[in-house]
């Protein structure tokens with residue numbers, strides 16, 4: 351079974367980390383937890 355990654359915060363840094371982690375290891379299962387209504391909006 352692949353590794354699970356949980357990223358807290360889905361504004362700018364979180365989705366960037368998710369994208370780079372997935373490039374490094376496509377088998378990762380990544381979940382982004384965002385408290386707000388929108389993701390990937392800050393930059």
Ligand SMILES: Cc1cc2nc3c(=O)[nH]c(=O)nc-3n(C[C@H](O)[C@H](O)[C@H](O)COP(=O)(O)OP(=O)(O)OC[C@H]3O[C@@H](n4cnc5c(N)ncnc54)[C@H](O)[C@@H]3O)c2cc1C
Pocket residue numbers: 358359360361362363364383384385386392393
């Ligand atoms: C006035 C202003 C103007 C800016 N203009 C620009 C610009 O023109 N261009 C540019 O590139 N950058 C700009 N920036 C900088 C840019 O907004 C930040 O560098 C960037 O948003 C940082 O992203 P981050 O993901 O590190 O943090 P944040 O954007 O702070 O994101 C953190 C996220 O984590 C979430 N979060 C926090 N705690 C929890 C929790 N416990 N559970 C779930 N979710 C949680 C928050 O809701 C938030 O969405 C500006 C900043 C400011 C203040």
